[in-house]
Amino acid sequence: MQSQIIDPAKTELNHHAATADAHHEEHPDLRLFGLVVFLIAEGMIFLGMFGAYLAFRATLPAWPPEGTPELELLLPGVNTINLIASSFVMHNADTAIKKNDAKGMQIWLTITALMGATFLVGQVYEYAHLEFGLTTNLFASSFYVLTGFHGLHVTIGVLAIVAVLWRSRVPGHYSNEKHFGIEAAEIYWHFVDVIWIILFGLLYLL
Amino acid sequence: MTQAQLEKTANNPPHIEEPEERHWRDFFGFSTDHKVIGIQYLVTSFIFYCIGGVMADLVRTELRTPEVDFVSPEIYNSLFTLHATIMIFLWIVPAGAGFANYLIPLMIGARDMAFPRLNAVAFWMIPPAGILLIASLALGDAPDAGWTSYPPLSLVTGQVGQGIWIMSVLLLGTSSILGAINFLVTILKMRVPSMGVHQMPLFCWSMLATSALVLISTPVLAGALILLGFDLLAGTTFFNPTGGGDPVVYQHMFWFYSHPAVYIMILPFFGAISEILPVHARKPIFGYKAIAYSSLAISFLGLIVWAHHMFTSGVPGWLRMFFMITTMIIAVPTGIKIFGWLATIWGGKISLNSPMIFAMGFLGTFVIGGISGVMLAAVPFDIHVHDTYFVVAHLHYVLFGGSVLGIFAAIYHWFPKMTGRMMNEFWGKVHAVLTIVGLNMTFLPMHKLGLMGMNRRIAQYDPKFTSLNEICTYGSYILAISTLPFIINAVWSWWYGPKAGNNPWRGLTLEWMTTSPPEIENFEKLPVLATGPYDYGVREKEVDIQAVLNIEPGEPYPTIESGV
Numbered sequence: 030m031q032s033q034i035i036d037p038a039k040t041e042l043n044h045h046a047a048t049a050d051a052h053h054e055e056h057p058d059l060r061l062f063g064l065v066v067f068l069i070a071e072g073m074i075f076l077g078m079f080g081a082y083l084a085f086r087a088t089l090p091a092w093p094p095e096g097t098p099e100l101e102l103l104l105p106g107v108n109t110i111n112l113i114a115s116s117f118v119m120h121n122a123d124t125a126i127k128k129n130d131a132k133g134m135q136i137w138l139t140i141t142a143l144m145g146a147t148f149l150v151g152q153v154y155e156y157a158h159l160e161f162g163l164t165t166n167l168f169a170s171s172f173y174v175l176t177g178f179h180g181l182h183v184t185i186g187v188l189a190i191v192a193v194l195w196r197s198r199v200p201g202h203y204s205n206e207k208h209f210g211i212e213a214a215e216i217y218w219h220f221v222d223v224i225w226i227i228l229f230g231l232l233y234l235l
Numbered sequence: 236m237t238q239a240q241l242e243k244t245a246n247n248p249p250h251i252e253e254p255e256e257r258h259w260r261d262f263f264g265f266s267t268d269h270k271v272i273g274i275q276y277l278v279t280s281f282i283f284y285c286i287g288g289v290m291a292d293l294v295r296t297e298l299r300t301p302e303v304d305f306v307s308p309e310i311y312n313s314l315f316t317l318h319a320t321i322m323i324f325l326w327i328v329p330a331g332a333g334f335a336n337y338l339i340p341l342m343i344g345a346r347d348m349a350f351p352r353l354n355a356v357a358f359w360m361i362p363p364a365g366i367l368l369i370a371s372l373a374l375g376d377a378p379d380a381g382w383t384s385y386p387p388l389s390l391v392t393g394q395v396g397q398g399i400w401i402m403s404v405l406l407l408g409t410s411s412i413l414g415a416i417n418f419l420v421t422i423l424k425m426r427v428p429s430m431g432v433h434q435m436p437l438f439c440w441s442m443l444a445t446s447a448l449v450l451i452s453t454p455v456l457a458g459a460l461i462l463l464g465f466d467l468l469a470g471t472t473f474f475n476p477t478g479g480g481d482p483v484v485y486q487h488m489f490w491f492y493s494h495p496a497v498y499i500m501i502l503p504f505f506g507a508i509s510e511i512l513p514v515h516a517r518k519p520i521f522g523y524k525a526i527a528y529s530s531l532a533i534s535f536l537g538l539i540v541w542a543h544h545m546f547t548s549g550v551p552g553w554l555r556m557f558f559m560i561t562t563m564i565i566a567v568p569t570g571i572k573i574f575g576w577l578a579t580i581w582g583g584k585i586s587l588n589s590p591m592i593f594a595m596g597f598l599g600t601f602v603i604g605g606i607s608g609v610m611l612a613a614v615p616f617d618i619h620v621h622d623t624y625f626v627v628a629h630l631h632y633v634l635f636g637g638s639v640l641g642i643f644a645a646i647y648h649w650f651p652k653m654t655g656r657m658m659n660e661f662w663g664k665v666h667a668v669l670t671i672v673g674l675n676m677t678f679l680p681m682h683k684l685g686l687m688g689m690n691r692r693i694a695q696y697d698p699k700f701t702s703l704n705e706i707c708t709y710g711s712y713i714l715a716i717s718t719l720p721f722i723i724n725a726v727w728s729w730w731y732g733p734k735a736g737n738n739p740w741r742g743l744t745l746e747w748m749t750t751s752p753p754e755i756e757n758f759e760k761l762p763v764l765a766t767g768p769y770d771y772g773v774r775e776k777e778v779d780i781q782a783v784l785n786i787e788p789g790e791p792y793p794t795i796e797s798g799v
Contacts, residue, residue: 059349059350059420059424059425060350062420062423062424063349063350063353063416063417063420066416066419066420066450067412067416069450069451070412070415070416070450070451070453070454071454072454073450073451073452073453073454073455073458074454074455074457074458074461075458076454076455077454077455077456077457077458077459077488077491078458078461078462080455080487080488081458081459081462081473081484081488084481084484084487085473085480085481085484088481089479094479163465163469163470163471164469164470164471164472164478166472166478166479167472167473167478167479167480170465170471170472170473171473174461174462174465174471174473178461
């Protein structure tokens with residue numbers, strides 16, 4: 030069990046014997062790891078809702094229920110391509126800052142934020158022109174709650190990118206050595222993107 | 236500023252300023268010290284234990300007689316709903332988080348948790364959620380659909396109360412997820428360099444398993460509650476059969492969390508028991524790796540057994556078979572732990588002090604709860620006793636006889652570390668005896684009641700059940716009284732108890748290697764492992780143990796009286 034080899038030099042000093050004087054040593058940066066763990070939890074909320082959606086779909090005799098108007102594919106399709114593309118754009122911002130190119134990073138991030146905002150505008154436009162409401166039937170409710178919950182996440186992602194841009198006004202705030210904010214926003218953005226791909230497949234294509 | 240200066244400030248984020256010494260006021264404010272947060276968790280959850288306990292006694296008082304003569308049936312429904320919600324979400328789960336917060340950084344030789352501010356945020360979600368829940372009683376519309384809140388019932392009871400219940404549980408779930416992220420990252424990344432995963436104390440292993448469970452299962456409950464909230468407040472019909480929805484889907488989502496929740500409530504105390512038994516029996520833990528890995532096995536199996544709560548919900552037969560078999564398999568890793576603990580205390584030099592009495596009470600009552608659990612896993616038996624007092628007896632043996640006794644064992648064990656003072660042994664034993672007698676008196680007759688067919692969640696019952704119900708009710712009064720010696724003992728000892736010294740139990744895990752109570756950043760210098768966490772009496776390690784305990788060869792082990 031405890032098969033560690035003991036260095037006698039250490040045991041003489043007992044437990045208090047320390048490595049160097051390590052008081053106030055630097056806290057290791059675990060924020061990215063923490064974010065990934067957090068996103069696992071986030072993913073489970075979506076997974077639970079997807080599971081519920083699939084269960085409704087499997088148990089109801091007709092899906093979508095009789096009388097549900099056909100979903101338009103053009104606008105959400107364009108929106109999907111826009112969102113997927115924005116993930117690649119966002120990656121350019123990360124590459125730029127790793128080369129210490131703050132200007133390039135800002136440009137790429139601005140484009141990403143605009144693409145995200147376009148996605149949201151498209152979603153609101155789609156909501157406004159759909160022929161069913163939240164309580165029309167089970168499909169309509171699932172549609173609004175799932176896409177709405179995802180839209181909330183896109184909004185948070187856009188706000189995160191804007192926050193990074195706001196902070197990057199200070200020259201040198203982000204550099205090739207310190208760019209947690211950008212990486213975190215990027216990971217979050219990719220996550221939102223992946224969730225949308227599954228969501229799109231479930232709601233529009235399946 | 237020049238570029239160099241900017242880089243310097245950027246790479247050294249400002250250190251969170253902490254005072255040199257703790258003041259009592261620090262415990263009432265926003266602190267980022269894991270030790271303060273741990274105690275905040277423990278004290279807050281204990282207050283909710285008392286509130287939930289009063290509700291339980293009101294329920295039992297109503298059930299002393301077959302007629303409805305103490306509270307109205309509506310209030311009765313609210314009382315058992317709130318009792319269960321409070322005990323689960325505001326007592327046992329936060330108490331586990333409290334010990335984890337306090338102990339994990341100390342046990343792994345870290346100065347704090349990975350995310351101290353997030354830690355404080357997670358704690359400060361609990362008091363508002365609890366106050367919100369209890370305030371619903373004052374609004375006259377408390378939730379009364381049971382703690383499971385099954386639709387469609389929960390959609391036709393009071394909208395305000397049910398809405399409050401959803402909000403409150405969502406907040407508590409969020410708090411628990413944020414806590415779990417912190418525990419997981421801390422355990423995986425912040426151990427002292429000399430500590431591999433197999434030198435970790437078993438409490439850390441059990442919290443690792445618990446955190447993984449929380450992360451995977453709690454969000455699904457959040458998803459279910461969001462959908463339920465839409466049904467309740469926005470008029471959707473996800474779980475409402477009148478609009479084509481499916482209430483059984485809610486049950487699947489709910490139990491996907493709430494079954495693992497029983498492991499979230501018991502695993503931390505499995506860990507605590509694994510710490511307490513070797514110390515007070517002066518023996519190495521038997522089967523370190525088996526106990527460590529069985530926690531992970533319980534986590535994994537716990538995620539695939541949820542439908543055993545739904546054997547009577549109309550799930551197909553093949554599904555029942557699958558869930559019956561997987562549920563029974565969980566008894567294997569749990570049994571591995573029990574045998575490990577029994578082998579640990581077998582032939583040990585047992586000191587029968589309060590933590591040990593609670594720990595041994597835990598072993599006994601938890602086994603009874605575990606065995607009735609295996610009985611309930613069998614589909615035919617489950618259908619027979621479904622929603623009867625047999626289920627109530629089973630869950631209370633697990634949650635009270637397991638988790639709550641575990642909590643008390645852990646409090647008595649780590650109280651000297653947290654406060655620097657010893658608790659009074661005599662009153663600790665009085666507390667232990669009253670609790671163990673009271674709990675068996677309250678919950679043992681419930682097995683019989685359930686087999687005779689008494690339904691749970693009813694205020695009125697057939698008079699033939701009266702005598703057994705009276706025994707249960709008087710038992711619950713003993714349980715109420717049993718907390719008094721504990722409260723007085725804890726408060727008195729905190730101020731006036733004898734000084735504990737750094738290591739009153741002569742433990743070998745790292746939390747005993749610092750001062751009691753630990754200084755602000757835990758260790759003056761980060762410790763280096765000289766022995767494993769449980770090497771008591773191991774001949775080859777004798778030199779190291781003597782070095783750890785700071786005694787000369789041949790000198791007797793120091794005792795509490797002589798001071799360490």
